[in-house]
Amino acid sequence: MKFDLKADVLPHFLAISSFYLIVVLYFSPIVFDGKMMFQSDILQWEGSAKELLDYRESTGEEALWTNRMFGGMPAYLIHLAPKGDITNTLIKVLTLGLPHPISALFFGMVSMYLLLLCFKVRSVIALLGAWAFSFNTFNFLSLEAGHNAKIWAVCIVPLLLAGVHLAFTNKKLLGVVLTGLAVLLQLKFNHLQITYYTLLLVIVYGIGQLVIAYKQQKLPAFAKVTGMLLLAAVIGVMGHAARLSSVLEYGKYSIRGERNLPAVNQNDTGLDKDYAFNWSNGKLETFTLLIPNYFGGASQDAIPKNSASEKALRANGVDNAQVNQFINGAPTYWGDQPFTGGPMYGGAVMIFLFVLGIIFAPPLYRNVFLSMTLLTLMLSWGKNLAWFNYTVFDYFPGYNKFRAVSMALGMTLFVIPLFGAIGLENVLSKSGEKGTKKSFLIGTGITLGLIVLGIIFASWAGYQSSAPNSGYPDWLMAALKSDRKSMLVSDAMRSGIFIVISAVLIGLVLYNKLKINYAVIGIGALLLIDLWGVNSRYLDKDSFSDNPSEQHFAATPADNKISADKDYFRVLNIQNPFNDARTSYRFNSIGGYHGAKMSRYNDLIDRILGTEINNFVKKAQEGNFDYEGIQTLNMLNTKYLMAGRAENAVFLNPEANGPAWFPESIEGTKTNEEEIEALAKVNTKLTATYNAQDNENQSISTGKGDISLSSYSPDALSYKVSVEKSGLAVFSEIYYPKGWKAFIDGQETPILRVNYLLRGLMLPEGEHQVEMRFEPTAYYRWELLSVIVQYLVVLSLLFAVFKNLIIKQDSTI
Incomplete structure (x- = not known):
């Protein structure tokens, strides 16, 4: 088979090289200096998984249970690397050896690039869409927090949709195999909420294909492809059948399953609504997709020197140290969420291209991708669109197991660059058609108008959340609102400049003053400058250190004192028992950190342990160490209580019941x-x-x-x-x-x-x-089959690639 190197190979080689180079440059401290990010959730995971990792290292075996968290829980909820599992090796190969977790961003760019090529987008524009997808702030804020599994799950979505799209567009074999591979890879990271959102997007896409099949009277062909894709998805699921079956089995016994105790105004199964929708994106907060500091950025952020807040503080005689402390971490965020690490910013340039997509893309794509966008936005609004989201929560199978619904914005930020790149492709491909210039100007005006509209809405809202900052005097609150307004207007102007320059570049193409590739490269450069600049506000070189875990888990005098005891017991960290896994790093812990605690243990925390601990602390502060008053802690063999890191902060409990x-x-x-009431007495x-x-x-x-x-x-x-x-x-x-x-x-x-x-x-x-x-029977029943299926998926992929790229078979497979 003959290849045109320049046309068939070089563009893709350059694109993949750019993906690799961009990731390496941004994360050079990790790649070249061996540094790591301080990821709070990963440190929590490391504490949770320490016993399992040590056990594997010492025995070569996998432990399926750990006693380090919440008295004990299944290990497959925390960490599991089954023998024979090839997904780690596969990912290492596909990401060209980039270190975890930044390899996810590279994979996301490659998969988005592939998806856009499947939609007939030229490679230079597909390149731009790939950059925008991986470099949105959702991914970078998730990295900073340590939500690595979530990032990976999102970055696999384009590969899955590419497989589905290929299967419906006469590349059935390759499409079906890619779908199976994507399901296999996404489920590896065990982020079922993202997988649920992915399924919803695939259903929306499938409805679009169903409409086409109905109009073209090809419903049998649609049913055939759908059946093949479902089979591929089942095969991908079977590649993790051992773990997934065990996790699903556990779900019934977790806080996301059936309730053991009656609760007023709460559903009988799944999470409590207040808990599930606590992180709900505000409707106005959607403007952060276009203007990063629309709602003030992070919950606490630095504000400029000589800001209104600084002037007000100094004018009111506040101490200089307190002034500096305030302006370096001011409460700039005024949205609806309890707190946030930063905005969900998609890039002003890409929002502009998305608007152009609405105007220029074919009706099918416009309807499908607008529906995806609207659905994910509505899901992200959570309790702020209660009539819709409470209905979904109550009636969609399994949806009541998920929380932090603002996470749906990760899917919005998948659709925006996808449709934005398709929009740019359609604008440029129609450059010679009548009406293109007028429609283009309308699209530019609409996007700039959205910025103006956003500023007006923010002014009406008053730059203050529905839950105002307590404790601030009126003069400081007025100054703070002035600073929030300045941040918004400054970023609005910034976004407007990027949009105008992009519009000029596209306009030069439409008026035959500039070649398409030059214009697209210019837009790509603007996009990178824009996203790079916003991301560096939250994840910069100061975010990297030599080894955060060494410092975080360094043994304290309190740790050393407890470690000297070689008996079997549990430890209670009084300071933060149920939201911190540092204690679990060394000891079997009463507490821990996990979003799916065992339901009965959570009942014990809510009904007995919380009160028992508080009463003990109150008495201890008065000099009365009432160990007989902590009977549930005693039955959990809590031999040590730790109230700090000093040696004298460790208290030996002589009343612990033992093993x-x-x-x-x-x-x-x-x-x-009756039982839990009796147990308390x-x-x-x-x-x-x-x-x-x-x-x-x-x-x-x-x-x-x-x-x-x-x-x-x-x-x-x-x-x-x-x-x-x-x-x-x-x-x-x-x-x-x-x-x-x-x-x-x-x-x-x-x-x-x-x-x-x-x-x-x-x-x-x-x-x-x-x-x-x-x-666990469920795990061992499927263990061998899971490994066999993984190898079959990889072999099928090699065969499909060989058949499509080497043999170059006819397009109708």
């Missing part, structure tokens, strides 16, 4: 509500609570004896027991019915749920060896 014990009495209950060392109905009405009795832990690994525990009187033994381990198995001298025995969320066993008289092993 296991025989209660002297059993209090029967009939409902979860009993001495957990002496009395166990028991719900017979939840334990299949198994009869139990009290026993007597001694139990000691003889060996430990994250998902396997062994005990030596000496039983004087047969009866119930309570173990300070979290009860989870889907995987934990118990064996007495090698014979399996049922695990009972006692004390609302602990494990219990009926032990016979005599000397015995008791083992508990975590062996």
